[in-house]
Amino acid sequence: MGTSYSYHEWVGPPEASRFNPQSAVQVAARSLDGKDVVIRCLTRAGEGHNVVAILDALSSPEALLDPSNHTLPMIEKLEMEDMTFGVIPVMRPNGLTCIWFRTTDEVFRALEAVLEGFVYLHDRLIAHRDFGLAEIFINHGSSYGRMPYDPSRPPSRRPCEWRSLFKSPQYYINDYEWSVQFSPDSSESSMLVQGFPLQAYGITLDEYKRPIPPEVLTGEPYCPFRMDVFQLGTSLHRIFHHMSRVPELVTLLSDMADDDPLKRPTAREAHDRLLEIPSLMDWRYSTEGSGGERAIWEPLVPFLREHGYELFVPRSPGYREQIPPPGSSPFRAPDPYHEWVGPPEASRFNPQSAIQVAARSIDGKDVVIRCLTRAGEGHNVVAILELLSSPEALLDPSNHTLPMIDKLELEDMVFGVFPMMRPRALTCIWFRTTDEVFKALDEVLEGFVYLHDRLIAHRDFGLAEIFINHGSSLGPMPYDPSIRGSRRPSEWRSLFKNPRYYINDYEWSVQFSPESSESSRMVQGIPLEAHGLTLAEYQRAIPPEVRTGQPYCPFHMDVFQLGSALLGIFQYMSRVPDLVTLLTDMADDDPLQRSGSAELEVDLLPNLHPYTPAPLGKEHS
Numbered sequence: 001m002g003t004s005y006s007y008h009e010w011v012g013p014p015e016a017s018r019f020n021p022q023s024a025v026q027v028a029a030r031s032l033d034g035k036d037v038v039i040r041c042l043t044r045a046g047e048g049h050n051v052v053a054i055l056d057a058l059s060s061p062e063a064l065l066d067p068s069n070h071t072l073p074m075i076e077k078l079e080m081e082d083m084t085f086g087v088i089p090v091m092r093p094n095g096l097t098c099i100w101f102r103t104t105d106e107v108f109r110a111l112e113a114v115l116e117g118f119v120y121l122h123d124r125l126i127a128h129r130d131f132g133l134a135e136i137f138i139n140h141g142s143s144y145g146r147m148p149y150d151p152s153r154p155p156s157r158r159p160c161e162w163r164s165l166f167k168s169p170q171y172y173i174n175d176y177e178w179s180v181q182f183s184p185d186s187s188e189s190s191m192l193v194q195g196f197p198l199q200a201y202g203i204t205l206d207e208y209k210r211p212i213p214p215e216v217l218t219g220e221p222y223c224p225f226r227m228d229v230f231q232l233g234t235s236l237h238r239i240f241h242h243m244s245r246v247p248e249l250v251t252l253l254s255d256m257a258d259d260d261p262l263k264r265p266t267a268r269e270a271h272d273r274l275l276e277i278p279s280l281m282d283w284r285y286s287t288e289g290s291g292g293e294r295a296i297w298e299p300l301v302p303f304l305r306e307h308g309y310e311l312f313v314p315r316s317p318g319y320r321e322q323i324p325p326p327g328s329s330p331f332r333a334p335d336p337y338h339e340w341v342g343p344p345e346a347s348r349f350n351p352q353s354a355i356q357v358a359a360r361s362i363d364g365k366d367v368v369i370r371c372l373t374r375a376g377e378g379h380n381v382v383a384i385l386e387l388l389s390s391p392e393a394l395l396d397p398s399n400h401t402l403p404m405i406d407k408l409e410l411e412d413m414v415f416g417v418f419p420m421m422r423p424r425a426l427t428c429i430w431f432r433t434t435d436e437v438f439k440a441l442d443e444v445l446e447g448f449v450y451l452h453d454r455l456i457a458h459r460d461f462g463l464a465e466i467f468i469n470h471g472s473s474l475g476p477m478p479y480d481p482s483i484r485g486s487r488r489p490s491e492w493r494s495l496f497k498n499p500r501y502y503i504n505d506y507e508w509s510v511q512f513s514p515e516s517s518e519s520s521r522m523v524q525g526i527p528l529e530a531h532g533l534t535l536a537e538y539q540r541a542i543p544p545e546v547r548t549g550q551p552y553c554p555f556h557m558d559v560f561q562l563g564s565a566l567l568g569i570f571q572y573m574s575r576v577p578d579l580v581t582l583l584t585d586m587a588d589d590d591p592l593q594r595s596g597s598a599e600l601e602v603d604l605l606p607n608l609h610p611y612t613p614a615p616l617g618k619e620h621s
Contacts, residue, residue: 007073007089007091007139007170007172017030017036017090019036019038019090022134025040025041025177026038026039026040026041027039028090035089036089036090037075037076037087037088037089037090038087038088038089038090039078039085039086039087040085040086040087040088041083041084041085042055042084042085042086043082043083043084044082044083045082046082048084048177049084050179050180050181051176051177051179052077052084052086053181054126054176054179054181055071055074055086055176056074056077057124057126057181058071058073058074058121058126058176059071059073059074059075066120068116068117068119068120069117069120070113070114070116070117070120070170070171070172070173071117071120071121071172071173071174071176072088072089072091072137072172072173072174073088073089074086074087074088075087075088075089088174091137091138091139091172092137092138092140093134093135093136093137093174094133094134094136095110095136095137095138095171095172096110096114096133096136096171096236096239097133097239098138104243104246104375104376104377105377106169107240107243107249107376108274108277108375109169110136110169110171111236111240111249111274112271112274112275113170113171114136114171114173114232114236115232115267115270115271115274116271117171117172117173118173118228118229118232118267118271119267119268119271121173121228121267122225122228122266122267122268123268124181125181125182125183125184125186125191126176126179126180126181127179127180127181127193127224127225127227127228128173128176128178128179128228128231129178129179129180129193129197129224129227129228130175130177130178130179130197130210130231131210131228131231131232131235132209132210132231132235133235133239135173135174135175136171136172136173136174137171137172137173137174138169138170138171138172139169139170139171139172140169177197178197178198180193180224191223191224191225192221192222192223192224193221193222193224194219194220194221194222195216195219196208196210196212196216197210205217210231211230211231211234211235211257213226213227213230213231213259213261214259215227215261222261223261225266225267226261226264227261228267229256229264229265229266229267229270230256230257230258230261230264232256232267232270233252233253233254233255233256233257233258233264233270234256234257236253236256237250237253237254237256237257240253241253243376246277246375246376246412247411247412248273248277248375249274249277249375249376252265252270252273252274252277255270256270277375278374278375295354296354297311297354297357300410303408303410304359304369304408307406307408308361308362309359309360309361309362309367309369309417310325310328310359310360310362311325311357311358311359312324312325312347312349312357312358312359312360313325313326315348320350320351321348321349321350322348322349322350322351322357322358323347323348323349324347324360324366325360328360328364329364330346330347331345331346331347332347332360332364332365332366332420332471333363333364333365334365334471335365335366335419335471337403337405337419337421337469338419338421338469338470338471339469339470339471339496339497339498339499339500340471341470341471341495341496345471347360347366347420349366349368349420352464355370355371356368356369356370356371357369358420359417365419366419366420367405367406367417367418367419367420368417368418368419368420369408369415369416369417369418370415370416370417370418371413371414371415372385372414372415372416372507373412373413373414374412374413375412376412378414378507379414380509380510380511381506381507381509382407382414382416383511384456384506384509384511385401385404385416385506386404386407387454387456387511388401388403388404388451388456388506389401389403389404389405396450398446398447398449398450399447399450400443400444400446400447400450400500400501400502400503401447401450401451401502401503401504401506402418402419402421402467402502402503402504403418403419404416404417404418405417405418405419418504421467421468421469421502421504422467422468422470423464423465423466423467423504424463424464424466425440425466425467425468425501425502426440426444426463426466426501426566426569427463427569428468429492429493431493432492432493432494433494434573434575434576436493436494436499437570437573437579439499440499440501441566441579443500443501444466444501444503444562444566445562447501447502447503448503448558448559448562451503451558452555452558454511455511455512455513455514455516455521456506456509456510456511457509457510457511457523457554457555457557457558458503458506458508458509458558458561459508459509459510459523459527459554459557459558460505460507460508460509460527460540460561461540461558461561461562461565462539462540462561462565463565463568463569465503465504465505466501466502466503466504467501467502467503467504468499468500468501468502469496469498469499469500469501469502470492470496470499507527508527510523510554521553521554521555522551522552522553522554523551523552523554523557524549524550524551524552525546525549526538526540526542526546540561541560541561541564541565541587543556543557543560543561543589543591544589544590545557545591552591553591556591556594557591559586559594560586560587560588560591560594562586563583563584563585563586563587563588563594564586564587566583566586567580567583567584567586567587570583571583
């Protein structure tokens with residue numbers, strides 16, 4: 001095994017070295033310090049000096065510092081007589097196809113890098129002229145990802161999660177043997193070439209293995225930059241044309257492969273169009289914090305109305321809070337997901353991001369509509385919610401998922417409809433007795449057992465994700481809504497025959513196959529990390545194993561986040577020391593010292609019930 005280059009990212013042990021030369025023009029070698037390289041003959045008998053000049057420019061210290069330069073660098077140049085040899089790092093080719101992508105975010109990151117690399121070339125008047133998928137390399141330098149990988153067993157494969165293991169997967173463009181660079185002083189009309197690579201050596205069009213644009217077949221001079229776009233678009237379309245969930249991407253690649261060179265976008269235009277394709281994250285953060293979260297939903301009003309939903313409106317211009325649509329009652333109609341004690345509460349909704357909006361159904365029930373998929377992202381969440389909201393699942397009392405009661409589809413978007421319910425159920429009003437505490441914890445932990453038994457990890461738990469089925473504005477104690485500051489009574493929870501707690505927000509959840517091995521059920525990083533969120537910005541409890549950058553068990557993370565969040569509000573219950581000990585154990589820094597799964601916690605929790613239900617002290621009010 002060779003030692004590492006700075007051009008690779010290493011996750012786990014290095015991969016056993018091997019090299020498959022595509023021709024005799026290149027050979028693999030190991031340097032004196034143990035690094036593996038490829039040595040390529042660039043010039044011979046006076047040919048190839050233009051390639052050396054291009055590689056010198058693209059591999060200069062200044063060029064290597066430019067993050068938009070995605071050229072596989074020439075790290076050394078050797079000269080002997082009339083020959084020049086370029087030395088480049090050994091790196092895996094076929095970076096887009098060697099292992100398939102797990103998420104659309106991984107696809108977009110790869111395409112953005114490749115297109116950015118071609119923009120860099122074209123801005124410097126360099127045309128590649130011989131692009132194929134094999135010329136995209138990736139900076140992996142390890143033998144395995146999350147799943148066990150045994151190099152002694154040929155069928156052993158890297159996991160589909162492989163790309164996401166790397167903090168910064170980098171894609172490189174290789175092979176400039178047939179490239180051409182024009183002078184900055186040349187006119188646009190003079191930047192033309194004729195024929196195709198290798199034609200001068202007797203290779204026919206039938207033998208050429210790259211996509212060939214129609215203008216090349218005419219035998220007339222043509223623009224090599226437009227040829228680059230055609231070869232790039234055609235190659236990418238072959239592997240991504242099935243991504244019908246992201247029609248904008250498929251259309252872009254089709255336009256790049258247009259037979260008419262004048263109708264193709266330039267590399268820069270293609271790159272800009274790719275960046276303009278809205279993702280689920282774009283939707284989430286649209287106008288956040290300005291009170292304009294609802295604005296992105298305006299074009300969807302007719303569609304939602306057609307399906308029987310009328311959107312809430314901002315209470316006042318610039319306010320985030322939303323109230324029922326004009327002309328409707330301020331009060332919602334009862335639904336089967338709430339328990340109603342006394343008159344209903346006046347409806348209002350405070351969206352946490354633009355990804356969700358409140359609405360009233362045609363029969364007067366209040367719901368929250370959430371965008372679940374956009375540009376191909378989020379379909380795993382839809383599958384999880386459909387499973388947890390199936391008729392069979394809803395009949396299981398141990399399932400505490402806030403159900404998706406309707407699903408709407410429009411183009412590449414899927415919207416989930418959920419009952420509007422109060423969040424922060426464990427903190428919105430404090431508990432009156434220890435019995436109320438135990439009931440709440442019983443249900444929350446039971447809900448996590450249900451998830452984990454089905455190999456579903458939540459991965460993003462916070463107290464705000466626990467909802468309660470209250471549907472009323474008051475209990476039996478006097479309550480005057482005309483008096484500002486009038487509060488619900490502390491006995492509020494006990495007024496309900498069956499207070500029920502729900503778990504919400506599966507946006508970052510993951511589900512594993514029943515056939516998967518326990519050791520393969522691993523994830524890496526924090527939710528939203530792929531979208532640029534840092535550990536410092538993440539607002540949930542983070543177990544130590546996540547900070548290592550190594551794969552970890554998401555079920556152990558669930559237990560840590562749950563234990564940490566609950567300990568934050570119940571750590572002062574000194575009258576029930578066993579509860580505090582239990583929550584402390586759940587939040588242990590060592591994942592193997594935690595009780596292992598939420599199921600064990602539910603087995604332990606009933607042992608706490610011998611404590612006499614007693615009023616909680618003033619320190620908890």
